[in-house]
Amino acid sequence: MELKQVIEKRMSIRSFTNEEVNESDLKEMVRRAGLAPTLNNSQPWKFIAITNKSKLKEMAELVISKLSDLPLRLDEIGQKRQLTKVEWYSTFFENAPSLIALIMKPHETDLDKSVNLSHDDIIQLRNYPDLQSAGASIQNILLSAVDLGYGACWLSGPMIAKEELQTYLNIESPWHLIAFVAIGKPFGYPNRPSKKSIDEIFTIIR
Template sequence: MEFSEVVARRHSVRDFTDQPVDRQDLVEIVRTAQKAPSWANSQPWRVRIATGQTLARIKELHAARVASGEQGHTEFPVMPRTEWSTAAQANMADLFNQISVHFADEPESFGASQGLLFNAQAIVYLTIPVGSSLWSIHDLGAFSALIALAAFDRGLGAINAYELVKYPDIVREVMGIGEEETLAIGLALGHPAGNPLGDFAPTRQDVEDILTIAE
Protein backbone atom coordinates (compact mmCIF):
# COMPACT_ATOMS: atom_id res chain seq x y z
CA MET A 1 0.00 0.00 0.00
CA GLU A 2 1.27 3.48 -0.83
CA PHE A 3 2.44 5.48 2.17
CA SER A 4 0.02 8.33 1.46
CA GLU A 5 -2.89 5.87 1.48
CA VAL A 6 -1.75 4.35 4.77
CA VAL A 7 -1.66 7.79 6.41
CA ALA A 8 -4.98 8.90 4.89
CA ARG A 9 -6.92 5.76 5.82
CA ARG A 10 -5.51 5.00 9.26
CA HIS A 11 -7.77 5.79 12.19
CA SER A 12 -8.12 4.68 15.79
CA VAL A 13 -10.04 1.40 15.99
CA ARG A 14 -12.14 0.90 19.13
CA ASP A 15 -13.26 -2.70 18.68
CA PHE A 16 -11.50 -5.78 17.33
CA THR A 17 -12.52 -9.28 16.35
CA ASP A 18 -11.40 -12.32 18.32
CA GLN A 19 -8.91 -13.28 15.60
CA PRO A 20 -5.40 -13.46 17.09
CA VAL A 21 -2.63 -11.23 15.79
CA ASP A 22 0.16 -13.17 14.12
CA ARG A 23 3.39 -13.13 16.13
CA GLN A 24 5.49 -12.32 13.05
CA ASP A 25 3.27 -9.34 12.28
CA LEU A 26 4.03 -8.00 15.75
CA VAL A 27 7.76 -8.46 15.20
CA GLU A 28 7.66 -6.69 11.83
CA ILE A 29 5.54 -3.83 13.17
CA VAL A 30 8.12 -3.14 15.87
CA ARG A 31 10.94 -3.53 13.33
CA THR A 32 9.31 -0.84 11.20
CA ALA A 33 8.84 1.46 14.20
CA GLN A 34 12.54 1.23 14.99
CA LYS A 35 13.10 3.51 11.98
CA ALA A 36 11.55 6.39 13.96
CA PRO A 37 13.71 9.49 14.37
CA SER A 38 15.51 9.63 17.70
CA TRP A 39 17.43 12.36 19.52
CA ALA A 40 21.15 11.55 19.14
CA ASN A 41 20.02 8.04 18.15
CA SER A 42 19.30 7.36 21.84
CA GLN A 43 16.37 5.03 21.01
CA PRO A 44 14.96 5.29 24.56
CA TRP A 45 11.92 3.09 23.97
CA ARG A 46 11.41 -0.45 25.20
CA VAL A 47 8.56 -2.59 23.94
CA ARG A 48 6.50 -5.27 25.67
CA ILE A 49 3.51 -6.93 24.00
CA ALA A 50 0.78 -8.83 25.82
CA THR A 51 -1.18 -11.51 23.95
CA GLY A 52 -2.99 -14.75 24.78
CA GLN A 53 -3.33 -15.70 28.45
CA THR A 54 -1.11 -12.81 29.56
CA LEU A 55 -3.46 -10.32 27.95
CA ALA A 56 -6.50 -12.18 29.29
CA ARG A 57 -5.13 -11.71 32.81
CA ILE A 58 -4.60 -7.99 32.27
CA LYS A 59 -8.15 -7.65 30.93
CA GLU A 60 -9.57 -9.52 33.92
CA LEU A 61 -7.79 -7.34 36.45
CA HIS A 62 -8.59 -4.16 34.52
CA ALA A 63 -12.31 -5.01 34.32
CA ALA A 64 -12.42 -5.57 38.08
CA ARG A 65 -10.88 -2.16 38.73
CA VAL A 66 -13.32 -0.49 36.34
CA ALA A 67 -16.26 -2.24 38.02
CA SER A 68 -15.04 -1.00 41.43
CA GLY A 69 -15.03 2.58 40.16
CA GLU A 70 -11.32 3.10 40.81
CA GLN A 71 -9.92 6.24 39.21
CA GLY A 72 -7.03 5.99 36.79
CA HIS A 73 -3.51 6.98 37.81
CA THR A 74 -1.28 6.92 34.76
CA GLU A 75 2.44 7.55 35.11
CA PHE A 76 2.37 10.42 32.63
CA PRO A 77 0.44 13.24 34.36
CA VAL A 78 -3.00 14.06 33.00
CA MET A 79 -4.01 17.72 32.71
CA PRO A 80 -7.70 18.65 33.16
CA ARG A 81 -9.30 19.41 29.81
CA THR A 82 -10.32 22.85 31.05
CA GLU A 83 -6.62 23.75 31.27
CA TRP A 84 -5.86 22.89 27.64
CA SER A 85 -5.65 25.64 25.02
CA THR A 86 -8.84 27.09 23.58
CA ALA A 87 -8.13 25.44 20.22
CA ALA A 88 -7.52 22.04 21.82
CA GLN A 89 -10.73 22.28 23.84
CA ALA A 90 -12.65 23.13 20.66
CA ASN A 91 -11.20 20.06 18.93
CA MET A 92 -12.16 17.83 21.87
CA ALA A 93 -15.68 19.26 21.92
CA ASP A 94 -15.98 18.57 18.20
CA LEU A 95 -14.90 14.97 18.79
CA PHE A 96 -17.60 14.44 21.42
CA ASN A 97 -20.19 15.91 19.06
CA GLN A 98 -19.13 13.45 16.37
CA ILE A 99 -19.26 10.59 18.88
CA SER A 100 -22.81 11.49 19.91
CA VAL A 101 -23.93 11.43 16.28
CA HIS A 102 -22.03 8.29 15.22
CA PHE A 103 -23.17 6.28 18.25
CA ALA A 104 -26.68 7.69 18.54
CA ASP A 105 -28.21 4.19 18.37
CA GLU A 106 -25.81 2.71 20.96
CA PRO A 107 -24.58 5.61 23.12
CA GLU A 108 -23.24 3.30 25.84
CA SER A 109 -21.04 1.27 23.47
CA PHE A 110 -18.29 3.87 23.17
CA GLY A 111 -17.55 4.01 26.88
CA ALA A 112 -18.06 0.28 27.40
CA SER A 113 -15.44 -0.58 24.79
CA GLN A 114 -12.77 1.16 26.85
CA GLY A 115 -13.38 -0.94 29.95
CA LEU A 116 -13.02 -4.05 27.75
CA LEU A 117 -9.72 -2.71 26.39
CA PHE A 118 -11.36 -2.60 22.98
CA ASN A 119 -11.30 -6.43 22.80
CA ALA A 120 -7.70 -6.05 21.66
CA GLN A 121 -5.88 -9.24 20.72
CA ALA A 122 -2.51 -7.66 21.44
CA ILE A 123 -1.50 -4.65 23.53
CA VAL A 124 1.83 -2.95 22.98
CA TYR A 125 3.27 -1.27 26.07
CA LEU A 126 6.01 1.31 25.59
CA THR A 127 8.36 2.46 28.32
CA ILE A 128 11.22 4.91 28.66
CA PRO A 129 13.78 5.18 31.47
CA VAL A 130 12.67 7.06 34.58
CA GLY A 131 13.90 10.65 34.45
CA SER A 132 14.18 10.71 30.66
CA SER A 133 14.65 13.93 28.73
CA LEU A 134 11.63 15.54 27.11
CA TRP A 135 13.32 14.67 23.84
CA SER A 136 12.81 11.01 24.72
CA ILE A 137 9.08 11.68 25.01
CA HIS A 138 9.22 13.27 21.56
CA ASP A 139 10.98 10.14 20.28
CA LEU A 140 8.35 7.93 21.89
CA GLY A 141 5.59 9.80 20.07
CA ALA A 142 7.28 9.21 16.74
CA PHE A 143 7.84 5.54 17.59
CA SER A 144 4.20 4.97 18.61
CA ALA A 145 2.93 6.71 15.47
CA LEU A 146 4.97 4.35 13.31
CA ILE A 147 3.56 1.37 15.19
CA ALA A 148 0.02 2.49 14.34
CA LEU A 149 0.91 3.10 10.69
CA ALA A 150 2.82 -0.17 10.35
CA ALA A 151 -0.10 -2.05 11.87
CA PHE A 152 -2.51 -0.57 9.34
CA ASP A 153 -0.12 -1.39 6.52
CA ARG A 154 -0.31 -5.05 7.60
CA GLY A 155 -4.12 -5.07 7.64
CA LEU A 156 -4.52 -4.45 11.35
CA GLY A 157 -6.12 -1.71 13.39
CA ALA A 158 -4.64 0.16 16.33
CA ILE A 159 -5.51 2.69 18.99
CA ASN A 160 -3.30 4.38 21.57
CA ALA A 161 -5.43 5.23 24.56
CA TYR A 162 -5.28 6.42 28.16
CA GLU A 163 -7.39 3.42 29.16
CA LEU A 164 -4.61 0.98 28.28
CA VAL A 165 -2.26 2.41 30.93
CA LYS A 166 -4.96 3.61 33.32
CA TYR A 167 -3.86 1.17 36.06
CA PRO A 168 -0.10 0.91 35.58
CA ASP A 169 0.41 -1.34 38.59
CA ILE A 170 -1.56 -4.10 36.85
CA VAL A 171 0.58 -3.87 33.74
CA ARG A 172 3.79 -3.69 35.75
CA GLU A 173 2.92 -6.80 37.75
CA VAL A 174 1.77 -8.94 34.83
CA MET A 175 4.44 -7.78 32.36
CA GLY A 176 7.32 -7.64 34.85
CA ILE A 177 8.21 -3.98 34.33
CA GLY A 178 10.80 -2.70 36.80
CA GLU A 179 10.84 0.57 38.71
CA GLU A 180 13.61 1.98 36.50
CA GLU A 181 11.14 2.36 33.63
CA THR A 182 8.16 4.69 33.14
CA LEU A 183 5.12 3.02 31.63
CA ALA A 184 4.21 5.65 29.07
CA ILE A 185 1.96 4.45 26.26
CA GLY A 186 -0.31 1.54 25.41
CA LEU A 187 -1.46 0.65 21.90
CA ALA A 188 -4.20 -1.90 21.31
CA LEU A 189 -3.86 -3.97 18.13
CA GLY A 190 -6.13 -6.38 16.31
CA HIS A 191 -8.30 -7.07 13.30
CA PRO A 192 -10.90 -4.27 13.12
CA ALA A 193 -14.50 -5.24 13.88
CA GLY A 194 -16.98 -4.31 11.16
CA ASN A 195 -19.17 -2.16 13.38
CA PRO A 196 -19.45 1.53 14.38
CA LEU A 197 -16.67 1.15 16.95
CA GLY A 198 -14.36 -0.31 14.35
CA ASP A 199 -15.27 2.19 11.65
CA PHE A 200 -15.48 5.50 13.53
CA ALA A 201 -12.95 7.99 12.17
CA PRO A 202 -13.33 11.58 13.44
CA THR A 203 -12.47 14.46 11.17
CA ARG A 204 -9.34 16.55 11.54
CA GLN A 205 -8.75 20.29 11.23
CA ASP A 206 -8.16 21.74 7.80
CA VAL A 207 -4.47 22.27 7.14
CA GLU A 208 -5.14 25.98 6.61
CA ASP A 209 -6.19 26.23 10.27
CA ILE A 210 -2.83 25.00 11.60
CA LEU A 211 -0.25 25.92 8.97
CA THR A 212 1.85 29.06 8.62
CA ILE A 213 4.51 29.31 5.90
CA ALA A 214 6.86 32.26 6.14
CA GLU A 215 8.61 33.25 2.91
Protein backbone atom coordinates in the same frame (compact mmCIF):
# COMPACT_ATOMS: atom_id res chain seq x y z
CA MET B 1 0.32 0.13 0.24
CA GLU B 2 1.65 3.63 -0.50
CA LEU B 3 2.50 5.85 2.46
CA LYS B 4 -0.11 8.49 1.57
CA GLN B 5 -2.80 5.81 1.38
CA VAL B 6 -1.76 4.31 4.72
CA ILE B 7 -1.79 7.70 6.45
CA GLU B 8 -5.20 8.59 5.06
CA LYS B 9 -6.68 5.17 5.88
CA ARG B 10 -5.46 5.11 9.48
CA MET B 11 -8.09 5.66 12.14
CA SER B 12 -8.58 4.55 15.73
CA ILE B 13 -10.07 1.05 15.76
CA ARG B 14 -11.56 -0.14 19.05
CA SER B 15 -13.62 -3.17 17.97
CA PHE B 16 -11.88 -6.26 16.67
CA THR B 17 -12.64 -9.72 15.34
CA ASN B 18 -11.31 -12.77 17.19
CA GLU B 19 -8.65 -13.37 14.55
CA GLU B 20 -5.17 -13.46 16.05
CA VAL B 21 -2.39 -11.12 14.99
CA ASN B 22 0.48 -13.06 13.45
CA GLU B 23 3.55 -12.98 15.67
CA SER B 24 5.68 -12.16 12.64
CA ASP B 25 3.47 -9.13 11.98
CA LEU B 26 3.81 -7.97 15.59
CA LYS B 27 7.57 -8.23 15.29
CA GLU B 28 7.54 -6.27 12.04
CA MET B 29 5.44 -3.50 13.60
CA VAL B 30 7.88 -3.26 16.50
CA ARG B 31 10.87 -3.37 14.15
CA ARG B 32 9.46 -0.34 12.35
CA ALA B 33 8.65 1.35 15.68
CA GLY B 34 12.31 1.00 16.60
CA LEU B 35 13.28 3.00 13.51
CA ALA B 36 11.69 6.16 14.95
CA PRO B 37 14.02 9.03 15.92
CA THR B 38 15.32 9.31 19.48
CA LEU B 39 17.50 11.79 21.34
CA ASN B 40 21.17 10.97 20.57
CA ASN B 41 19.90 7.77 18.90
CA SER B 42 19.50 6.44 22.45
CA GLN B 43 16.61 4.11 21.57
CA PRO B 44 15.65 3.89 25.27
CA TRP B 45 12.69 1.60 24.73
CA LYS B 46 11.33 -1.91 24.73
CA PHE B 47 8.01 -3.25 23.47
CA ILE B 48 5.96 -5.96 25.16
CA ALA B 49 3.18 -7.78 23.28
CA ILE B 50 0.38 -9.27 25.39
CA THR B 51 -1.89 -11.78 23.63
CA ASN B 52 -3.15 -13.82 26.59
CA LYS B 53 -6.88 -13.09 27.01
CA SER B 54 -6.98 -13.76 30.74
CA LYS B 55 -4.04 -11.43 31.32
CA LEU B 56 -5.68 -8.69 29.26
CA LYS B 57 -8.83 -9.08 31.34
CA GLU B 58 -6.85 -8.87 34.58
CA MET B 59 -5.10 -5.74 33.33
CA ALA B 60 -8.46 -4.18 32.50
CA GLU B 61 -9.67 -5.00 36.01
CA LEU B 62 -6.70 -3.12 37.46
CA VAL B 63 -7.70 -0.06 35.46
CA ILE B 64 -11.34 -0.34 36.53
CA SER B 65 -10.30 -0.65 40.17
CA LYS B 66 -8.14 2.45 39.92
CA LEU B 67 -10.94 4.40 38.24
CA SER B 68 -13.35 3.48 41.01
CA ASP B 69 -10.94 4.97 43.57
CA LEU B 70 -10.91 8.40 41.93
CA PRO B 71 -12.86 11.11 43.81
CA LEU B 72 -16.06 12.24 42.12
CA ARG B 73 -17.17 15.84 41.70
CA LEU B 74 -20.34 17.20 43.28
CA ASP B 75 -22.68 16.03 40.51
CA GLU B 76 -22.23 12.39 41.43
CA ILE B 77 -24.81 10.94 39.02
CA GLY B 78 -23.46 12.86 36.05
CA GLN B 79 -19.87 12.06 36.94
CA LYS B 80 -20.62 8.34 37.26
CA ARG B 81 -22.11 8.47 33.78
CA GLN B 82 -18.93 10.10 32.50
CA LEU B 83 -16.76 7.56 34.32
CA THR B 84 -18.63 4.71 32.65
CA LYS B 85 -17.62 6.18 29.30
CA VAL B 86 -14.03 6.68 30.43
CA GLU B 87 -13.94 3.12 31.73
CA TRP B 88 -14.87 1.66 28.36
CA TYR B 89 -12.34 3.76 26.46
CA SER B 90 -9.66 2.77 28.98
CA THR B 91 -10.36 -0.97 29.00
CA PHE B 92 -11.63 -2.01 25.55
CA PHE B 93 -8.15 -3.42 24.98
CA GLU B 94 -9.21 -6.54 26.88
CA ASN B 95 -11.10 -7.62 23.74
CA ALA B 96 -8.20 -6.93 21.38
CA PRO B 97 -6.25 -9.90 20.00
CA SER B 98 -2.97 -8.15 20.85
CA LEU B 99 -1.81 -5.29 23.03
CA ILE B 100 1.63 -3.72 22.73
CA ALA B 101 3.06 -1.93 25.75
CA LEU B 102 5.79 0.65 25.21
CA ILE B 103 8.25 0.98 28.07
CA MET B 104 11.18 3.38 28.30
CA LYS B 105 14.05 4.27 30.60
CA PRO B 106 15.69 7.67 31.19
CA HIS B 107 18.56 8.63 28.90
CA GLU B 108 21.44 10.68 30.29
CA THR B 109 22.43 13.30 27.72
CA ASP B 110 25.52 15.50 27.46
CA LEU B 111 23.44 18.30 28.98
CA ASP B 112 22.76 16.11 32.04
CA LYS B 113 26.51 15.74 32.47
CA SER B 114 27.24 19.44 31.95
CA VAL B 115 24.80 21.43 34.07
CA ASN B 116 23.73 21.40 37.69
CA LEU B 117 20.10 20.48 37.07
CA SER B 118 18.15 17.31 37.74
CA HIS B 119 17.26 15.01 34.86
CA ASP B 120 13.58 15.86 35.37
CA ASP B 121 14.35 19.59 35.11
CA ILE B 122 16.34 19.05 31.92
CA ILE B 123 13.70 17.01 30.11
CA GLN B 124 11.13 19.64 31.08
CA LEU B 125 13.35 22.37 29.61
CA ARG B 126 13.68 20.34 26.41
CA ASN B 127 9.92 19.73 26.31
CA TYR B 128 10.06 16.00 27.06
CA PRO B 129 12.08 14.61 24.13
CA ASP B 130 11.56 11.07 25.42
CA LEU B 131 7.79 11.38 25.06
CA GLN B 132 8.21 12.97 21.64
CA SER B 133 10.20 9.91 20.57
CA ALA B 134 7.55 7.64 22.07
CA GLY B 135 4.90 9.33 19.97
CA ALA B 136 6.97 8.84 16.82
CA SER B 137 7.43 5.13 17.53
CA ILE B 138 3.75 4.62 18.27
CA GLN B 139 2.77 6.35 15.03
CA ASN B 140 5.04 3.88 13.22
CA ILE B 141 3.12 1.02 14.86
CA LEU B 142 -0.26 2.53 13.93
CA LEU B 143 0.72 3.03 10.30
CA SER B 144 2.37 -0.38 10.09
CA ALA B 145 -0.79 -2.01 11.44
CA VAL B 146 -2.78 -0.50 8.57
CA ASP B 147 -0.09 -1.46 6.06
CA LEU B 148 -0.23 -5.10 7.25
CA GLY B 149 -4.02 -5.30 7.15
CA TYR B 150 -4.90 -4.60 10.79
CA GLY B 151 -6.51 -1.84 12.80
CA ALA B 152 -5.02 -0.26 15.91
CA CYS B 153 -5.66 2.28 18.63
CA TRP B 154 -3.23 4.23 20.81
CA LEU B 155 -4.24 4.15 24.48
CA SER B 156 -3.17 6.44 27.31
CA GLY B 157 -6.29 5.85 29.43
CA PRO B 158 -4.95 2.70 31.15
CA MET B 159 -2.02 4.74 32.45
CA ILE B 160 -4.11 5.87 35.40
CA ALA B 161 -3.18 2.44 36.78
CA LYS B 162 0.46 2.79 35.73
CA GLU B 163 1.97 1.58 38.99
CA GLU B 164 -0.35 -1.42 39.23
CA LEU B 165 0.20 -2.38 35.59
CA GLN B 166 3.97 -2.06 35.94
CA THR B 167 3.87 -4.45 38.87
CA TYR B 168 1.59 -6.86 36.98
CA LEU B 169 3.90 -6.87 33.94
CA ASN B 170 7.06 -7.13 36.08
CA ILE B 171 8.42 -3.82 34.81
CA GLU B 172 11.14 -2.64 37.16
CA SER B 173 13.02 0.66 37.52
CA PRO B 174 14.52 2.36 35.59
CA TRP B 175 11.97 1.12 33.05
CA HIS B 176 8.47 2.57 33.12
CA LEU B 177 5.27 2.33 31.10
CA ILE B 178 4.53 5.00 28.51
CA ALA B 179 1.46 3.85 26.55
CA PHE B 180 -0.33 0.93 24.91
CA VAL B 181 -1.47 0.08 21.38
CA ALA B 182 -4.37 -2.34 20.81
CA ILE B 183 -4.13 -4.26 17.53
CA GLY B 184 -6.35 -6.65 15.59
CA LYS B 185 -8.50 -7.17 12.53
CA PRO B 186 -11.19 -4.45 12.51
CA PHE B 187 -14.75 -5.50 13.30
CA GLY B 188 -16.12 -2.95 10.86
CA TYR B 189 -15.06 0.67 10.64
CA PRO B 190 -16.53 3.61 12.57
CA ASN B 191 -17.53 6.82 10.85
CA ARG B 192 -14.39 8.76 10.06
CA PRO B 193 -14.16 11.85 12.27
CA SER B 194 -13.68 15.17 10.53
CA LYS B 195 -10.23 16.72 10.51
CA LYS B 196 -9.31 20.38 10.33
CA SER B 197 -8.51 21.75 6.88
CA ILE B 198 -4.96 22.59 5.87
CA ASP B 199 -5.81 26.31 6.04
CA GLU B 200 -6.78 25.92 9.70
CA ILE B 201 -3.56 24.25 10.80
CA PHE B 202 -0.82 25.62 8.53
CA THR B 203 1.09 28.90 8.64
CA ILE B 204 4.24 29.98 6.82
CA ILE B 205 6.58 32.57 8.34
CA ARG B 206 8.34 34.23 5.40
